Structures are given as structure tokens and as C-alpha cells.
Amino acid sequence: MSKDKSMYKISKFVAPEFIFGVDSIEYVKRYIKNFSLTSPIVITDHGLLKASWAKNIFKQLEEINIEYCIFDNITENPKDYEVEEIAKVIRSCNCDSIIAVGGGSVIDAAKAAGIMCTNPGTIRDYEGIDKITHPMPPIICVPTTCGSSADVSQFAIITNSDERYKMAIVSKSLTPDISIIDPKTLITLPEELLISTSLDALTHAIESYISLGSSPITDMFSLKAIKLIFETLPKAAKDPKNINYLEDLMLASLMAGLSFSNASLGMVHAIAHSIGGYKDIRHGTCNAILLESVIDFNYLYAAYRYDKISESLGYEIKDLNEVDRKKILIDSIKELKRKIGFNITLKDLDLKEEEIDIIAKHAVNDPCILTNPVMPTIEEVKEIIERNI
Amino acid sequence: MSKDKSMYKISKFVAPEFIFGVDSIEYVKRYIKNFSLTSPIVITDHGLLKASWAKNIFKQLEEINIEYCIFDNITENPKDYEVEEIAKVIRSCNCDSIIAVGGGSVIDAAKAAGIMCTNPGTIRDYEGIDKITHPMPPIICVPTTCGSSADVSQFAIITNSDERYKMAIVSKSLTPDISIIDPKTLITLPEELLISTSLDALTHAIESYISLGSSPITDMFSLKAIKLIFETLPKAAKDPKNINYLEDLMLASLMAGLSFSNASLGMVHAIAHSIGGYKDIRHGTCNAILLESVIDFNYLYAAYRYDKISESLGYEIKDLNEVDRKKILIDSIKELKRKIGFNITLKDLDLKEEEIDIIAKHAVNDPCILTNPVMPTIEEVKEIIERNI
Numbered sequence: 001m002s003k004d005k006s007m008y009k010i011s012k013f014v015a016p017e018f019i020f021g022v023d024s025i026e027y028v029k030r031y032i033k034n035f036s037l038t039s040p041i042v043i044t045d046h047g048l049l050k051a052s053w054a055k056n057i058f059k060q061l062e063e064i065n066i067e068y069c070i071f072d073n074i075t076e077n078p079k080d081y082e083v084e085e086i087a088k089v090i091r092s093c094n095c096d097s098i099i100a101v102g103g104g105s106v107i108d109a110a111k112a113a114g115i116m117c118t119n120p121g122t123i124r125d126y127e128g129i130d131k132i133t134h135p136m137p138p139i140i141c142v143p144t145t146c147g148s149s150a151d152v153s154q155f156a157i158i159t160n161s162d163e164r165y166k167m168a169i170v171s172k173s174l175t176p177d178i179s180i181i182d183p184k185t186l187i188t189l190p191e192e193l194l195i196s197t198s199l200d201a202l203t204h205a206i207e208s209y210i211s212l213g214s215s216p217i218t219d220m221f222s223l224k225a226i227k228l229i230f231e232t233l234p235k236a237a238k239d240p241k242n243i244n245y246l247e248d249l250m251l252a253s254l255m256a257g258l259s260f261s262n263a264s265l266g267m268v269h270a271i272a273h274s275i276g277g278y279k280d281i282r283h284g285t286c287n288a289i290l291l292e293s294v295i296d297f298n299y300l301y302a303a304y305r306y307d308k309i310s311e312s313l314g315y316e317i318k319d320l321n322e323v324d325r326k327k328i329l330i331d332s333i334k335e336l337k338r339k340i341g342f343n344i345t346l347k348d349l350d351l352k353e354e355e356i357d358i359i360a361k362h363a364v365n366d367p368c369i370l371t372n373p374v375m376p377t378i379e380e381v382k383e384i385i386e387r388n389i
Numbered sequence: 390m391s392k393d394k395s396m397y398k399i400s401k402f403v404a405p406e407f408i409f410g411v412d413s414i415e416y417v418k419r420y421i422k423n424f425s426l427t428s429p430i431v432i433t434d435h436g437l438l439k440a441s442w443a444k445n446i447f448k449q450l451e452e453i454n455i456e457y458c459i460f461d462n463i464t465e466n467p468k469d470y471e472v473e474e475i476a477k478v479i480r481s482c483n484c485d486s487i488i489a490v491g492g493g494s495v496i497d498a499a500k501a502a503g504i505m506c507t508n509p510g511t512i513r514d515y516e517g518i519d520k521i522t523h524p525m526p527p528i529i530c531v532p533t534t535c536g537s538s539a540d541v542s543q544f545a546i547i548t549n550s551d552e553r554y555k556m557a558i559v560s561k562s563l564t565p566d567i568s569i570i571d572p573k574t575l576i577t578l579p580e581e582l583l584i585s586t587s588l589d590a591l592t593h594a595i596e597s598y599i600s601l602g603s604s605p606i607t608d609m610f611s612l613k614a615i616k617l618i619f620e621t622l623p624k625a626a627k628d629p630k631n632i633n634y635l636e637d638l639m640l641a642s643l644m645a646g647l648s649f650s651n652a653s654l655g656m657v658h659a660i661a662h663s664i665g666g667y668k669d670i671r672h673g674t675c676n677a678i679l680l681e682s683v684i685d686f687n688y689l690y691a692a693y694r695y696d697k698i699s700e701s702l703g704y705e706i707k708d709l710n711e712v713d714r715k716k717i718l719i720d721s722i723k724e725l726k727r728k729i730g731f732n733i734t735l736k737d738l739d740l741k742e743e744e745i746d747i748i749a750k751h752a753v754n755d756p757c758i759l760t761n762p763v764m765p766t767i768e769e770v771k772e773i774i775e776r777n778i
Contacts, residue, residue, distance in 0.1 A: 006572070007633050008640070010410030017561070020604065021399030172406070183395070215409065216640055224609055244396050251397070251605055 011215030013262050014172050016141075016152055018179040020254060022243060025053065025142060025182040028099065029060035035138055035177065041069040041095040043086065043110040044102050048072075051188040053144055054101050069093040074102070077280050078109035079161045083123045087116035090137075097138045100176075103197065104148025104157070104283065107141050111156040111174050114139055123158055127167040129367060132174070139176040144185040146249040147197025147284050149204060149257020151179035157273060157283075165277035165362040175261070183243065183250035191240050193284075195233070195340055198249050200284030202229045202336075203272075203291055204256035208263040209309060210302045211371040221259035223312045228252035230313055230336060237340040267376060268294045270366035271385065274359045279349050288337070289346055292330045293387045297380065299326040302373035346388040356382050400604030402651050403561050405530075405541055407568040409643060411632060414442065414531060414571040417488065418449035424527055424566070430458040430484040432475065432499040433491050437461075440577040442533055443490050458482040463491070466669050467498035468550045472512045476505035479526075486527040489565075492586065493537025493546070493672065496530050500545040500563050503528055512547055516556040518756060521563070528565040533574040535638040536586025536673050538593060538646020540568035546662060546672075554666035554751040564650070572632065572639035580629050582673075584622070584729055587638050589673030591618045591725075592661075592680055593645035597652040598698060599691045600760040610648035612701045617641035619702055619725060626729040656765060657683045659755035660774065663748045668738050677726070678735055681719045682776045686769065688715040690762035735777040745771050 019027050032040065040061070044054045049072050061068050071089050074082065090098070090113060100110035112123050114136035119126070126132055141151035150156065156169045186194060202225075208214060209222035229252045236245035271294070272286040299306055303322055310317050310329045317325045337343070351359070360381040363369065369376070376384075408416050421429065429450070433443045438461050450457050460478050463471065479487070479502060489499035501512050503525035508515070515521055530540035539545065545558045575583060591614075597603060598611035618641045625634035660683075661675040688695055692711055699706050699718045706714045726732070740748070749770040752758065758765070765773075 005632075006411035007636050008410050010408060010413045010416075012406070012408050013404070014406045015402070015404050017401070017403045019399060019401050020606070021397050022395035024399045027399075217409070217644075220609060220613055220644075243394075247396050255606075255609075 008216055011213070011217070011262070013215070013217050014154060014175055015258055015261070016175045016177065016179050018152060018181055018254070020181045020251065022182060022184045022247065024180050025056055025185065026060070027180050028057055028140060028142065029064050031140055031178050031180070032061065032066055033064060035097070037097040037138060039067060039093070039095050040097040040099050041071055041090050041093060042099045042101060043071045043074065043106055043113070045074045045106055046072055048102050048106070048144060053142065053185050053188070057099060057101055057142065069095055074106050074109050076105050076282065077159050077166065077276055078105050078112070079159045080123050081161055083109055083112040083116060083158055086110070086113035090117050095137070097140070099140045099142070101142045101144065103143065103145035104150045107143065107148065107150035108156045108158060110139060111150065111176070112158050112169065115169070124160060124167065126169045129170045131169070132171045136173055141176045141179045142185070143179065143181055145189060145193060145197040146186055146246070146253040147200030149201065149253055149261070151176055151181065152254060152257040153261035155261065159277045166273035168273060168367045170367060181250060181254055183247040186246040186250060187241055187243070191237070194240055194249070195237060195342055196282055196284035196288065197253070198229055198233050198236070199288035199342065201225060201253040201256040203268050203287035204260040204265065205229070205252070206291065206309065207266040207268055208256070208260040210298065210305050210373055211263040211266055212373060213371045214263040218259040218263040221255040223309070225252040225256040225259065226309060227312055228255070230332070233336065234339040264371040265368040266294070266372035267298065267369060270363045270369040270372070271359070271381060273366050273368065274362035275346070275385070277362070278355065278359055281349065285344055288342060289344060289388050290384065292333050293384050295330055296326065297376065297384055298373050346385065351385070351389060356385050359385060397605055400602070400606070400651070402604070402606055403543060403564055404647055404650070405564045405566060405568050407541060407570055407643070409570045409640065411571060411573045411636065413569050414445055414574065415449070416569050417446055417529060417531065418453050420529055420567050420569070421450065421455060422453060424486070426486040426527060428456060428482070428484050429486040429488045430460055430479050430482060431488045431490060432460045432463065432495055432502070434463045434495055435461055437491050437495070437533060442531065442574050442577070446488060446490055446531065458484055463495050463498050465494050465671065466548050466555070466665055467494050467501070468548045469512050470550055472498055472501040472505060472547055475499070475502035479506050484526070486529070488529045488531070490531040490533065492532065492534035493539045496532065496537065496539035497545045497547060500528060500539065500565070501547050501558065504558070513549060513556065515558045518559045520558070521560045525562055530565045530568040531574070532568065532570055534578060534582060534586040535575055535635070535642040536589030538590065538642055538650070540565055540570065541643060541646040542650035544650065548666045555662035557662060557756045559756060570639060570643055572636040575635040575639060576630055576632070580626070583629055583638070584626060584731060585671055585673035585677065586642070587618055587622050587625070588677035588731065590614060590642040590645040592657050592676035593649040593654065594618070594641070595680065595698065596655040596657055597645065597649040599687065599694050599762055600652040600655055601762060602760045603652040607648040607652040610644040612698070614641040614645040614648065615698060616701055617644070619721070622725065623728040653760040654757040655683070655761035656687065656758060658757040659752045659761070660748070660770060662755050662757065663751035664735070664774070666751070667744065667748055670738065674733055677731060678733060678777050679773065681722050682773045684719055685715065686765065686773055687762050735774065740774070740778060745774050748774060
């Protein structure tokens with residue numbers, strides 16, 4: 001052997017079967033039949049019941065004479081008690097499977113309820129990595145946002161309502177059985193959500209690329225997703241019903257999801273989980289607010305990788321010093337936000353000193369911090385939060 | 390909606406769980422435990438029994454007190470009667486799972502034997518797409534070549550020994566449960582096989598990129614695999630024990646496999662299956678021989694995509710006419726072959742006119758022809774074969 005030193009760390013990759021493309025939503029009934037399912041529950045939210053997507057699923061089930069239950073009472077940042085409630089409904093209806101139609105909140109709640117259908121205790125017992133022991137009922141996902149990628153990931157994020165932080169539940173068992181990813185569903189997504197979920201996907205892609213758990217496979221997905229979002233999001237913000245833009249944003253979200261599900265994430269998500277659980281604010285927005293300040297903090301610990309992102313976006317950086325290289329990436333994100341009219345900060349939350357303390361403490365205990373290029377102190381996390389106020 | 394026309398066709402993607410990296414072979418015992426398996430059969434070949442890889446697996450099984458059977462009598466281009474024989478051994482030993490350690494022949498035979506453990510009839514009944522009705526026993530794959538990617542694919546290729554052609558069996562059920570991909574296993578691969586299996590991977594990547602079944606996800610894998618093989622194979626041919634080159638060839642093979650398993654292939658494979666089944670010659674070699682003449686034939690039907698390959702290899706082609714653009718790609722493959730000393734043709738097979746007839750007839754019936762950019766006539770296939778004699 002000429003060299004004993006391997007270039008790549010050992011890495012694992014898990015992905016669900018998925019179908020991607022406009023009109024793929026029509027495949028739901030085919031999978032119900034393929035999996036020989038007889039009594040699904042459709043989990044969704046009020047907004048989606050109004051849009052036609054959930055109704056499309058009901059119609060398909062009726063076409064193949066499948067009786068189904070509906071649970072549509074899901075809120076943003078789903079809470080632990082909601083999960084228990086859904087699991088109760090699933091059990092009382094004797095459902096054999098779950099169809100989740102919605103964004104990250106719906107899909108995370110559905111996955112977590114799936115855990116509680118077959119595993120003992122409460123959902124809080126499953127916080128952390130690989131705690132699920134019994135297989136869950138089959139889950140078919142139909143994502144209707146271009147951000148969370150819960151439909152392809154091994155994650156479910158549920159708010160602990162007593163302690164007011166988001167628990168990350170991570171397990172291969174949480175990978176759905178099939179994800180049916182139809183970009184057409186984004187047509188009815190309010191523009192504000194199109195932007196915040198796309199920025200969520202961008203954060204997934206950047207954080208998974210920088211992650212200590214990245215691999216050559218996840219790297220490829222991350223870089224491609226970053227490029228697609230930078231190219232497409234400004235155009236989509238101007239013309240949000242253009243199906244070609246929606247296709248590329250949905251594709252970017254899928255790629256970012258396959259990446260972070262396997263490479264995990266970093267400090268942006270650790271803090272966003274903590275703030276989002278405490279203040280019940282939108283996850284994608286929270287990620288987008290924190291992104292540049294975390295890059296500013298992390299840069300020196302992962303300069304080579306951050307620079308690769310800049311290069312993949314077409315910037316010539318090889319003759320620049322580190323300060324300027326960092327600035328190019330941060331400025332490119334600021335410029336993207338400017339183009340799409342995103343100017344939210346943490347100011348409106350009116351966070352008090354003792355609240356920032358609590359948030360920072362939860363952030364350093366979030367599983368996502370484990371793959372951040374450097375382990376921050378609680379003080380450093382507080383400083384990052386304070387820079388955004 | 391500003392545009393009604395979607396950019397992407399509906400596509401499906403299936404991949405097994407996989408682990409990639411030097412020394413990942415040591416994970417076999419962990420998966421035996423995770424899957425609660427108690428009596429695996431280890432399927433391998435004589436050569437691998439001599440190399441230490443099969444022994445490594447035996448040792449791991451002994452460490453966790455698992456009794457196992459061994460089947461090591463697999464030949465290149467595995468035959469239908471061999472598959473039936475392995476299935477008989479699996480049943481008589483009451484094995485609950487299969488560990489396949491080897492190249493494409495071993496893994497294809499193991500997968501096909503898996504079908505026969507739980508499905509009625511003979512293996513010939515399962516030729517074609519989606520014929521398998523009963524789930525197979527769990528299969529753990531440890532690939533030891535960098536070409537077939539049978540360890541991640543939905544394909545098993547088995548020779549019909551009466552009619553002397555290769556049957557393509559294609560089904561999601563043929564995706565292994567876990568593939569453990571350790572580039573270190575390539576250290577013991579004879580150089581000739583390192584080259585022919587790498588060229589097999591190159592053909593997978595090119596054909597899946599040109600395939601009518603390609604998708605944005607498979608495209609990404611294909612282009613990256615092509616680039617890696619062009620960059621690495623000449624270096625590996627000179628220094629075939631350099632672990633870093635072996636890592637990149639194994640990675641390219643994995644990526645090409647994930648691509649073709651989902652996008653399918655084209656005319657090179659259709660003809661190579663047909664010749665390989667008739668003359669029992671090495672599959673990767675046969676693909677490599679045919680590659681340029683099929684590109685020459687196909688080019689005009691997929692010029693845009695072939696050009697994308699040339700561009701991804703760094704060629705400036707936008708000012709060239711089609712004849713010159715085609716020549717650049719074909720010449721780059723010829724140059725790659727020259728660098729690695731590959732100069733085999735079909736001459737040595739001494740094919741007779743009536744044999745070419747039979748081969749061409751089987752080729753136009755191979756499932757891989759369905760995704761070729763154009764459907765060739767039998768006469769056209771004969772001409773392509775004759776150009777390589």
C-alpha cells in the first residue's frame with residue numbers, strides 16, 4: 001500500500017424510497033396498494049385541508065375503496081402532548097399506516113406519533129439518537145414545503161412543552177417508507193413560507209457540508225442544493241408560481257435533506273431548535289437569521305469547506321486572505337436575503353437576559369451541536385444570539 | 390402558473406442503506422446483531438476465500454458466536470443452474486440470511502438465490518421487471534470489486550444456460566438490505582480486474598446519464614462518477630495499491646451504481662449482456678470494448694447529454710460542430726484506455742456470422758435497450774458488433 005492514510009472517514013447513508021416530479025402526488029394510491037395497507041390515517045393541517053392537496057389524497061383513497069381517518073389539528077413546532085393525542089387517535093381508529101401531507105411540522109408530528117403507536121412510554125423517552133426499539137407503522141409522506149425534508153430524514157423535531165425546547169429524535173426508523181415529492185404542491189404555499197422553507201433548506205445544505213459527519217456522498221448533495229437555491233430563490237421570489245422554479249427549489253430541498261439526514265447539522269440548528277422551542281417561532285426563519293453569525297464564528301474551524309462553498313458559487317477566492325474569503329460567503333448570503341426581501345431579526349422576540357441564558361444552555365445540549373466544526377461555550381452561543389438582537 | 394411545462398419527468402429513487410470507507414468491513418457483525426440474524430450463509434468465490442476478506446467475515450461471525458454455512462463455488466457470469474444449487478444449500482442449511490462477499494458474479498448469484506428461497510418456480514420465471522412477489526431473506530453485501538455495484542442495485546444478471554444469454558432480473562426487492570463498501574478490499578484485486586471493473590463503472594455512469602430514465606438525482610451521481618474515473622483510473626493503473634486511488638474508484642463505482650440502478654442503462658449493456666451470456670466473457674471488458682461504437686451510433690439522439698459529459702470533463706466544446714463534439718468524447722475514452730493499457734477487442738472471440746445474428750437478436754430484447762436514447766434495429770446492432778471485430 002503506497003499510502004496508509006485514507007481520505008474518507010467511514011460514513012453511513014440511509015434514504016427512503018422517493019418519487020420526485022410534478023403530478024407524482026397521484027402515486028399515493030399505488031403505494032397504498034403496493035404496501036397492502038387497508039386503513040390509513042391522513043395527518044395534515046387546516047391550511048392544507050383548504051388547499052386541494054389533502055382532498056386529492058382523500059379522493060385517491062376513495063377511488064380504491066380505502067376507508068381512512070383524518071387528523072388535521074397540527075400546529076407549527078408540534079408539541080409533545082399533540083403527538084400523544086395523534087397516537088391515541090391512530091390507536092382508537094385501528095389505523096395500520098400513516099399518510100402525512102404537509103410541511104415539517106405535520107411530518108415530524110406524524111413520525112413521532114408513529115413511534116408512540118408501537119413503543120412504550122412518552123415521546124420524551126425517545127429524545128436523542130437511536131432510542132426507538134419497535135418498528136413503526138408504514139409512513140407515506142407528501143411534503144408541501146421546500147424546506148424541512150422531514151419526508152426523507154431520520155429526524156423528528158418535537159417541542160418539549162414543559163421545558164420549552166425542541167427535542168431532536170434521531171433514528172433510522174424515522175426514515176419514511178416512501179416520500180412522494182410533488183413540486184406542484186408548492187403552488188399553494190404562501191410566499192413567506194416559500195422563502196422561509198427555502199432558507200431552511202439552504203441552512204441544511206450549508207450546515208451538513210460543514211458538519212463533522214459529512215461524507216463525499218452528502219457533500220455532493222449539499223453543494224448542488226446550495227447552488228440551486230442561490231440561483232433559483234431570487235427568481236422564485238419574483239415569480240412564485242413558476243413551476244420550473246418550484247421544481248428546482250423542491251429538488252434543492254430534497255438534496256439538502258438527503259445530506260443533513262446523514263451528515264447531521266451544526267450550531268445554527270442547535271440554536272434555532274432552542275429558540276424555536278422557547279418562543280414558538282418559525283424554524284426556517286430562525287435558521288436564516290442565525291446563518292451568517294454562525295459562519296462568522298465557525299469560519300476558522302472549517303475555512304477549507306466554507307471556501308469550497310464560495311468556489312462552487314463561482315467566486316474566485318484563492319488569492320484572498322481568510323478575512324476576505326469569509327466576508328465573500330457572508331456577503332453572498334446577505335445579498336441573497338436582500339434580493340428576496342428577507343430582513344427579519346431576533347429583535348421582535350424581545351428576549352430577556354435570563355431567556356438568552358436558558359436558550360444558550362439548551363443549544364449546547366442539542367444533538368446538532370455534536371457535528372459543528374467546533375464546540376462553542378454557553379457564553380459564545382449567547383454572544384451569537386445577542387448579535388442578532 | 391407562469392409555465393405549465395415541467396422540466397423533470399417523474400422519477401423514482403431507491404437505494405439500500407450503505408456504509409462506505411476503509412475498514413468498514415468490520416461492521417458486518419454489527420449488522421448481523423442489529424438485524425437479529427442467527428444463521429447466515431456466506432456466499433463467495435475461491436479467489437476471495439484465498440484473500441483474507443471472506444476469512445475476516447468468518448472471524449467476525451465467530452466472535453459473536455454465530456454459526457454459518459459457506460458456499461464458494463461461484464463462476465464468472467453465474468448460470469441459472471448455479472443459482473438453483475445455492476438456493477438448495479440455503480434451504481438445506483436452514484439459513485435465515487445471506488452475506489455475499491465478492492464481485493458482481495457473487496452478489497448477483499446470491500441475490501438470485503435469495504429469490505429462489507422464497508418464491509416458486511425457477512429463476513427464469515423472474516426475468517424482466519418486477520416479477521418477484523415474496524420478500525427475500527435479508528442480504529448483506531460486501532463488494533470486492535469497483536464495478537458491478539450489484540451491492541446497491543435493483544438488478545441481478547443471470548445467464549440462461551440453455552439459450553446462452555444473460556437475463557436481467559430487475560426489482561426493488563433485489564436492493565440489498567445493507568451494503569458494506571470497504572475500498573480496502575480492492576487491494577487484493579488483480580490489476581486486470583481493477584481495470585475492467587472500473588471500466589464497467591464508467592459504462593454504468595455514461596449509460597445512466599444518457600438513459601431515457603435519468604433524473605436530476607441520477608445525473609449528479611453519473612457525472613461525478615465519470616469525472617472520478619477519468620481522473621483516478623490512470624493513476625491507479627500505475628500504482629494499484631494506493632489506497633487513496635482505490636477509495637475514489639470504489640466511490641465512483643458506488644455513485645455509478647446508485648445512478649444506473651434507478652436510471653437503468655442502454656445499448657452497451659444490452660449487447661454486452663448478450664455477448665457475455667453467449668461467450669462467457671468478462672462483463673466489464675465487454676462493456677469497455679463496445680463503449681465508443683455505441684456513443685458513435687447514439688450521439689445524434691442524445692447530443693446535448695453527451696456534450697454535458699465532455700464539458701464536465703473540462704473540454705471546451707461550445708464552438709465546435711457536432712462531428713467534432715462527438716469526436717472529443719470518443720477520443721477521450723480512447724485516450725483513457727491507452728493510458729491504462731486496455732486494448733482488447735472482440736476479435737479473439739472469433740464470432741461467426743450466425744452467432745452475431747443470435748447475439749443481436751438477444752440484445753434488442755434486453756431490458757436495458759428500453760432506455761437507450763434510440764431503439765436500434767437488429768441490423769444496426771450487428772453493425773456495431775462487427776465494427777469491434
